[in-house]
Amino acid sequence: VALSIPVILGTVREGRHSEHLARYVHGRLNARTGMESAFVDPRDHDFGNLKGRVIDLPDLDPQAPPPGVPVTDGLRRFIHQMHAADGFVIVTPEYNYSFPGTLKNLLDVTLKPWRRKPFGLVACGGISGGLRCIDSLRQVVSGLGGVTVPAHVPVANVQRTFGPGGPLADPEDWRRRVDGFLDEVVWYAEALRAARAGPVPA
Numbered sequence: 001v002a003l004s005i006p007v008i009l010g011t012v013r014e015g016r017h018s019e020h021l022a023r024y025v026h027g028r029l030n031a032r033t034g035m036e037s038a039f040v041d042p043r044d045h046d047f048g049n050l051k052g053r054v055i056d057l058p059d060l061d062p063q064a065p066p067p068g069v070p071v072t073d074g075l076r077r078f079i080h081q082m083h084a085a086d087g088f089v090i091v092t093p094e095y096n097y098s099f100p101g102t103l104k105n106l107l108d109v110t111l112k113p114w115r116r117k118p119f120g121l122v123a124c125g126g127i128s129g130g131l132r133c134i135d136s137l138r139q140v141v142s143g144l145g146g147v148t149v150p151a152h153v154p155v156a157n158v159q160r161t162f163g164p165g166g167p168l169a170d171p172e173d174w175r176r177r178v179d180g181f182l183d184e185v186v187w188y189a190e191a192l193r194a195a196r197a198g199p200v201p202a
């Protein structure tokens with residue numbers, strides 16, 4: 001069975017540069033054999049501001065829609081996709097020393113799909129390359145019951161380093177760096193998938 005590791009983009013901002021980085025990482029992931037990576041664009045769904053409650057799979061039973069929460073087909077698909085995933089790669093810009101609120105809404109909309117799965121973190125920002133945002137995401141991932149992969153990719157000044165076609169310079173260096181990071185994410189995804197198939201603590 002192919003490994004499923006969606007790439008989640010962290011922002012809906014008009015003119016977002018991080019999308020170029022995210023598409024590049026997504027391309028490198030899908031270039032692997034035995035890999036099935038979806039691209040999750042937060043523009044595609046209304047994650048709301050938790051106007052309702054956390055949506056989890058039992059609530060998605062069409063016989064019992066949760067009261068007051070508009071569970072669109074798109075949101076339903078998203079939650080199923082996250083459940084089916086073996087791990088996640090988040091690619092996000094740093095906004096004011098942290099990650100965008102959009103990303104927090106996306107992660108908060110459902111609880112169970114993230115548990116015991118690895119998260120690989122890629123961030124971009126100014127000179128710091130979004131490192132503060134990576135650190136704050138590690139705390140959030142713990143809250144979700146996921147585990148963060150130690151390897152990470154900070155990208156400084158993304159406007160000047162990535163365009164719609166990928167890296168604007170040093171493509172070999174970027175490929176090595178991103179592929180090395182993805183090797184780690186895939187290793188954890190395979191290890192945890194095997195472990196989840198066995199007994200897990202209650």
Ligand SMILES: Cc1cc2nc3c(=O)[nH]c(=O)nc-3n(C[C@H](O)[C@H](O)[C@H](O)COP(=O)(O)O)c2cc1C
Binds near residue numbers: 013094095096
């Ligand atoms: C509201 C806002 C806040 C930002 N705050 C930071 C920050 O704290 N640290 C940083 O390195 N870059 C910051 N930036 C720059 C973005 O991280 C940078 O433009 C990023 O690489 C690309 O973001 P984009 O996908 O929205 O274009 C900020 C940008 C915006 C729009």
